[in-house]
Amino acid sequence: MLDQIAKYRQLITLADGTRVLLRPLASDDKNALVALFTPISPTDLALMRNDVSSPQVVMGWVDALDYKKVLPLVAVVNDRIVGDATLHFHTGPGRHLADVRIFLSKEFRQRGLGSAMLRALIDVARKLGLQQLVAEVVASQDKTITAFQQLGFELRTTFPDYFIMPDGETHAVAVLILPLVRKREEF
Numbered sequence: 001m002l003d004q005i006a007k008y009r010q011l012i013t014l015a016d017g018t019r020v021l022l023r024p025l026a027s028d029d030k031n032a033l034v035a036l037f038t039p040i041s042p043t044d045l046a047l048m049r050n051d052v053s054s055p056q057v058v059m060g061w062v063d064a065l066d067y068k069k070v071l072p073l074v075a076v077v078n079d080r081i082v083g084d085a086t087l088h089f090h091t092g093p094g095r096h097l098a099d100v101r102i103f104l105s106k107e108f109r110q111r112g113l114g115s116a117m118l119r120a121l122i123d124v125a126r127k128l129g130l131q132q133l134v135a136e137v138v139a140s141q142d143k144t145i146t147a148f149q150q151l152g153f154e155l156r157t158t159f160p161d162y163f164i165m166p167d168g169e170t171h172a173v174a175v176l177i178l179p180l181v182r183k184r185e186e187f
């Protein structure tokens with residue numbers, strides 16, 4: 001199935017008419033992916049798990065590209081990567097779920113692209129037979145949480161002091177889950 005996912009292509013048109021190609025990240029996307037993350041604002045950077053302002057970090061992801069571990073879908077406009085949304089797979093008792101992460105270039109936010117990319121990831125996750133998707137979002141990012149909820153993600157819990165920022169300040173993190181299969185209710 002992952003071989004077929006590698007051929008995944010979806011052309012979408014944003015409400016303002018911009019045409020965007022969604023496809024899996026490829027090994028020759030190094031420079032384009034670095035160009036997506038390098039202009040990141042300090043506020044966004046503080047919330048990221050890795051120092052994505054470092055080209056070495058981003059190039060390392062492309063070097064280690066393995067769709068069995070992480071499946072990145074990128075949004076491409078005129079050869080430029082403007083968004084990156086990833087499924088992070090687990091093994092063993094977590095093999096039925098994946099974590100979801102997404103990052104968009106600032107000027108492509110609030111144009112419907114985030115929702116479209118998440119819908120595409122959900123579609124791919126279903127094709128792969130996953131049962132749940134998990135998103136961890138800093139609890140103060142209420143608009144981001146709403147965006148996930150609009151796609152069916154359910155707010156399950158909030159962990160206090162779960163992320164620590166570079167300055168040592170801690171933040172609560174909301175855990176959102178999208179069930180992809182419904183278990184039959186027991187009577």
Ligand SMILES: CC(C)(COP(=O)(O)OP(=O)(O)OC[C@H]1O[C@@H](n2cnc3c(N)ncnc32)[C@H](O)[C@@H]1OP(=O)(O)O)[C@@H](O)C(=O)NCCC(=O)NCCS
Pocket residue numbers: 044100101102103104105108109110111112113114115116135136137141143144146147150
């Ligand atoms: C979170 C993120 C992916 C959202 O993508 P987006 O393309 O801006 O979202 P959309 O345009 O599809 O909007 C979907 C919903 O998001 C909500 N939303 C997100 N940001 C918003 C903002 N700043 N103001 C108002 N609404 C906002 C709205 O509810 C919107 O629904 P609506 O269009 O029906 O009003 C994008 O802002 C981003 O990349 N942020 C930085 C990284 C991040 O926080 N990732 C999430 C953690 S994994």
